[in-house]
Amino acid sequence: MTEPRQIDVPRDRLERWVAGFTERHGEPTWSVDGAAYRVTAPNGAWATFTSWSPAVTLPPDLVEWSAPPDTFAIILIRRGGYAVGFVENEKLVAHKCGTRYVQSRTAAGGWSQQRYSRRRANQRDGLVSTVIDRASAITQDRGSSGVVHGGDRALVAAVRGEPALRGLDALPCREFFDIPDPRMSVLREVHTRASAIAISVSNAS
Secondary structure, eight states, rough: OOOEEEEEEEGGGHHHEEEEEHHHHOOOEEEEETTTTEEOOOSSSSEEEEEEOOSSSSSSSSHHOOOOSEEEEEEEETTEEEEEEEEEETTTEEEEEEOOOOOOOOOOOOHHHHHHHHHHHHHHHHHHHHHHHHHHHHHHTTTOOOOOEEEEEHHHHHHHHHHGGGGGSSSOOOEEEOHHHHHHOHHHHHHHHEEEEEEEEEEOO
């Protein structure tokens, strides 16, 4: 079975995308699939739509449902660096990017393994601490209504577990774990994707 394609569709193209899906596969049936909306066509093709809010009402008003918060923070972290930003009315109004190396695991054993493990843990803690400081400075007094996390899952979890940013956990959230090492270009890309709708689509064979 072919794996579903993953695409991001801007909100202003969403109705056109749904219309094209209907033309190709027939009038679909709408349903709620967890937090996502799902369309299933008569020929078996389907698509799911994921955005900031959980799916609730049928039939959905996709454009209204998929609207991003007026303000949201972006926190991206991988072993090669980090990028944090703040979006207000769909504009990136503050940002900070940096590199902070965390070495990979080593296959060495014994004393060398322990030494590398300690060094790696210190590098990891330093990176997480830096991201916490940068994100706290950017979000402070700005009244964030949402948050975007992205990068390495383990490092993202470490950042989210820090008390300084724990207040963001209750906010609407989107996650992007398929990004490369964060740089300014990656931050801008995630900003664009966060304002779009994530669609997983499987066409009938």
